[in-house]
Amino acid sequence: MKILEQLKEKLADKIVKIEQPNKTRLYITVDRKDLSEAVQAVFSGLGGRYVIASAVDNFDNFEILYHFAFDRENVMVSLRVFLEREKPEVESFAALIPGIAYIEREMWELFGINFLNHPNLKHFLLPVDWPEGNYPLRKANG
Amino acid sequence: MDERKKVVVPIGPYHPLLEEPEFFSLYCDGERVVDMEWEAGYNHRGIEKLAENKHWDQVPFLVERICGICSNSHPVAYCNAVEDLLGLEIPERAKYLRSLISEMERVHSHLLWVGLAGHFLGYNTVFMWAWKYREPVLDMFELITGNRNNYGIMKIGGVRRDVADEDIPTLKAVFGGLKGKVEMLTKAVLDDPVLAARLKGVGVLTPQDIRDYGAVGPVARASGVDIDVRRDSPYAAYDRVDWKVITQPDGDLLARAVVRLLEIFESLKIIDQCLEALPRVRGDYAAEVREIPPGEGIGHAEALRGEVFHYIRSDGSNRPVRHKVRAPSYVNIPTFKASCIGETIADVAIILAGVDPCYCCTERVAVYDTDRKKTMYTFDDLVKLSQEKTRKIRHG
Numbered sequence: 001m002k003i004l005e006q007l008k009e010k011l012a013d014k015i016v017k018i019e020q021p022n023k024t025r026l027y028i029t030v031d032r033k034d035l036s037e038a039v040q041a042v043f044s045g046l047g048g049r050y051v052i053a054s055a056v057d058n059f060d061n062f063e064i065l066y067h068f069a070f071d072r073e074n075v076m077v078s079l080r081v082f083l084e085r086e087k088p089e090v091e092s093f094a095a096l097i098p099g100i101a102y103i104e105r106e107m108w109e110l111f112g113i114n115f116l117n118h119p120n121l122k123h124f125l126l127p128v129d130w131p132e133g134n135y136p137l138r139k140a141n142g
Numbered sequence: 143m144d145e146r147k148k149v150v151v152p153i154g155p156y157h158p159l160l161e162e163p164e165f166f167s168l169y170c171d172g173e174r175v176v177d178m179e180w181e182a183g184y185n186h187r188g189i190e191k192l193a194e195n196k197h198w199d200q201v202p203f204l205v206e207r208i209c210g211i212c213s214n215s216h217p218v219a220y221c222n223a224v225e226d227l228l229g230l231e232i233p234e235r236a237k238y239l240r241s242l243i244s245e246m247e248r249v250h251s252h253l254l255w256v257g258l259a260g261h262f263l264g265y266n267t268v269f270m271w272a273w274k275y276r277e278p279v280l281d282m283f284e285l286i287t288g289n290r291n292n293y294g295i296m297k298i299g300g301v302r303r304d305v306a307d308e309d310i311p312t313l314k315a316v317f318g319g320l321k322g323k324v325e326m327l328t329k330a331v332l333d334d335p336v337l338a339a340r341l342k343g344v345g346v347l348t349p350q351d352i353r354d355y356g357a358v359g360p361v362a363r364a365s366g367v368d369i370d371v372r373r374d375s376p377y378a379a380y381d382r383v384d385w386k387v388i389t390q391p392d393g394d395l396l397a398r399a400v401v402r403l404l405e406i407f408e409s410l411k412i413i414d415q416c417l418e419a420l421p422r423v424r425g426d427y428a429a430e431v432r433e434i435p436p437g438e439g440i441g442h443a444e445a446l447r448g449e450v451f452h453y454i455r456s457d458g459s460n461r462p463v464r465h466k467v468r469a470p471s472y473v474n475i476p477t478f479k480a481s482c483i484g485e486t487i488a489d490v491a492i493i494l495a496g497v498d499p500c501y502c503c504t505e506r507v508a509v510y511d512t513d514r515k516k517t518m519y520t521f522d523d524l525v526k527l528s529q530e531k532t533r534k535i536r537h538g
Contacts, residue, residue, distance in 0.1 A: 022226070
């Protein structure tokens with residue numbers, strides 16, 4: 001896969017794990033400290049189209065997948081990062097990708113994941129008076 | 143505070159221009175919009191959370207209720223995601239049936255948008271025409287799926303119901319007859335000086351704006367960004383039929399209207415080819431799927447408004463542990479930051495409508511007498527009731 005070769009070249013030893021379930025899907029796990037570099041490499045470097053990010057509650061940690069589409073090559077690249085349970089936080093990419101600001105607000109209110117340097121981190125889907133510390137999509141919430 | 147941002151004009155949460163509750167604050171300097179904010183969540187139903195409590199086979203019924211208009215695109219994207227996890231190739235006949243239903247949906251949705259766009263501009267003749275031509279499409283949905291919206295026809299591994307051979311001539315006649323009508327409507331809309339004056343050069347989005355916000359579908363294609371999931375990541379039968387992706391270079395509202403109108407003709411072409419293929423492509427219309435193993439899958443599909451994206455995660459149980467849905471409006475609406483700012487307040491309504499944010503129009507009524515166990519009103523009775531009401535209003 002051409003995209004994988006280019007990514008390996010750009011990110012080299014920063015890639016923790018590569019999963020390639022079929023020829024159109026590519027999951028790349030990176031450490032939190034290397035995430036900015038990885039997002040920049042995929043979005044700005046290789047020109048991936050920002051699709052969405054999705055958070056997952058794994059009970060012992062949180063996981064965020066940043067999905068980028070490469071339409072010409074028919075490959076969906078998902079960057080995977082794990083965040084610690086106690087203090088889940090990660091940098092915001094709103095400055096790089098303006099459209100990502102909304103999904104970051106959503107993950108913040110629904111999962112309680114903090115986004116550092118977010119320009120406007122306030123409730124988006126939930127009402128403004130939603131009780132603090134109540135995160136509907138966390139598994140502990142039923 | 144910024145001097146120019148002193149005047150705030152609210153649109154929403156309940157506003158005659160928005161069929162669904164959404165809230166936009168327009169910061170204005172005179173007639174010009176200098177900044178804008180968007181607030182959502184007035185209709186939040188917690189679908190992602192609900193999906194975690196549903197069986198894999200129940201989720202298509204849930205996701206088709208995300209939107210009454212895209213009620214086929216979401217189940218298709220979800221099924222694509224589960225089939226991606228399973229590594230499953232669906233039967234040939236199911237592929238044609240999926241494309242057929244998806245394109246019928248595109249025809250009705252694009253006609254709906256053209257009508258609404260006319261309505262927002264105060265041009266109700268366009269509204270009446272477009273919705274008149276849309277009506278037989280909904281009747282065809284009723285014929286083959288049993289419902290005008292929320293068809294309940296997609297399932298993991300294929301489709302739930304076959305299309306009978308004897309219905310194919312009716313479908314061919316209706317969609318064949320639609321072509322001439324849509325041609326007339328397209329010419330009338332594109333030649334109209336009033337519509338051109340309101341749409342040309344208004345709400346321009348550059349390819350860079352599209353990239354910044356990740357906008358998709360007709361919005362992206364009207365700005366010259368040549369993306370379409372149907373061609374780029376083929377699913378259903380899109381790689382088996384002949385059609386082309388419509389793009390326009392200008393990025394304004396007129397370009398978005400042109401893209402949608404011309405896409406109707408491509409959809410009619412695909413429908414025709416699917417109907418030709420169905421009598422010849424025999425066999426199962428669904429593969430049997432028993433267990434969903436642990437893993438994750440991504441499915442996307444080109445809905446009427448752009449790419450619908452579904453991500454699912456399985457732990458091997460009978461329910462998804464995580465189901466992420468991204469509807470096209472989620473990335474299309476934020477482009478208002480680029481398209482509305484600098485425009486006048488009067489144009490904001492049509493620019494917001496230009497991305498075709500989701501509307502729901504599935505209300506139909508059935509009054510049932512439980513004691514006598516019969517339906518009380520037929521369609522003709524309801525028409526009569528409606529006419530009587532009009533008479534009453536007229537004559538006090």
